[in-house]
Amino acid sequence: ELKVEQNPLFLSMQEGKNYTIYCNYSTTSDRLYWYRQDPGKSLESLFVLLSNGAVKQEGRLMASLDTKARLSTLHITAAVHDLSATYFCAVDNDYKLSFGAGTTVTVRA
Amino acid sequence: DAGVTQSPTHLIKTRGQQVTLRCSPKSGHDTVSWYQQALGQGPQFIFQYYEEEERQRGNFPDRFSGHQFPNYSSELNVNALLLGDSALYLCASSFSGPNEKLFFGSGTQLSVL
Numbered sequence: 001e002l003k004v005e006q007n008p009l010f011l012s013m014q015e016g017k018n019y020t021i022y023c024n025y026s027t028t029s030d031r032l033y034w035y036r037q038d039p040g041k042s043l044e045s046l047f048v049l050l051s052n053g054a055v056k057q058e059g060r061l062m063a064s065l066d067t068k069a070r071l072s073t074l075h076i077t078a079a080v081h082d083l084s085a086t087y088f089c090a091v092d093n094d095y096k097l098s099f100g101a102g103t104t105v106t107v108r109a
Numbered sequence: 110d111a112g113v114t115q116s117p118t119h120l121i122k123t124r125g126q127q128v129t130l131r132c133s134p135k136s137g138h139d140t141v142s143w144y145q146q147a148l149g150q151g152p153q154f155i156f157q158y159y160e161e162e163e164r165q166r167g168n169f170p171d172r173f174s175g176h177q178f179p180n181y182s183s184e185l186n187v188n189a190l191l192l193g194d195s196a197l198y199l200c201a202s203s204f205s206g207p208n209e210k211l212f213f214g215s216g217t218q219l220s221v222l
Contacts, residue, residue: 004151033210033211035213041215042199042213042214042215042216043152043199043213044213045210045211045212045213048210088151088152090151090152094165095142095157095164095165096142096154096157096165096167097142097144097152097154097211098154099151099152099153100151101150101151102150102151
C-alpha cells in the first residue's frame with residue numbers, strides 16, 4: 001500500500017522568512033500533486049509534477065520532485081499571511097490519489 | 110464554465126440511515142472520483158467511475174456504493190450510516206487521458222448523529 005508522509009504536520013511561519021515542507025512516499029510514482037485547503041473549503045490545485053527533476057513555481061511557492069528519492073518539497077519564500085492554510089501532497093497511484101496528512105501553516109507577523 | 114458541483118453542501122443524518130450525495134463533473138470531464146476527508150486528515154480515496162463503471166476502489170466497505178450516469182454525473186450512496194462516516198465528501202473530476210489534473214468540488218459535509 002502506498003504511504004505518503006508529510007512533515008512537519010504543523011508549521012508556524014514568521015512573515016518574510018523561508019520554509020520548506022517535505023513529502024515522502026513509499027512506492028514508485030511519476031506524478032505528484034500539491035493542494036491547498038482553507039478551513040471549511042475544498043482543495044485548490046497548486047502544482048502537478050510529472051517527472052523526475054520537475055520544478056514548478058507560482059508566486060512565493062516552488063515545488064520540486066525527485067522520483068529516485070521519492071521526495072517532493074514545497075518551498076515557501078518570504079512568507080505572507082495569505083499563505084496560512086493546510087497544504088497536502090498527493091501521489092498518483094493507478095488512477096487514484098494517496099494524500100499525505102497535510103501540513104497546517106500559520107503565518108505570524 | 111461551471112466547475113465541479115456537489116449537492117447538498119451539508120447533511121445531517123442519524124445512525125442506520127442511508128444517504129445519497131451527488132456530483133456533476135466539470136464540463137468536458139468523463140471521470141469522477143470520490144474522496145472522504147475526516148476532520149484533520151487528508152482525503153481518502155473511495156472509488157472512481159469511468160464510462161459508468163467502477164474503475165478503482167479504495168479500502169471502503171460495501172456500504173459505500175456509487176453510480177455514474179450517461180451524462181457523467183455521479184452519485185455516492187452510503188448505507189447503514191455509522192458515526193464514523195461523518196466527514197467531508199469530495200468529488201473530483203478529470204478527463205480520462207494521461208496526466209490529467211483533478212478538479213475538486215466544494216464537498217458535502219455529512220454529520221451522522
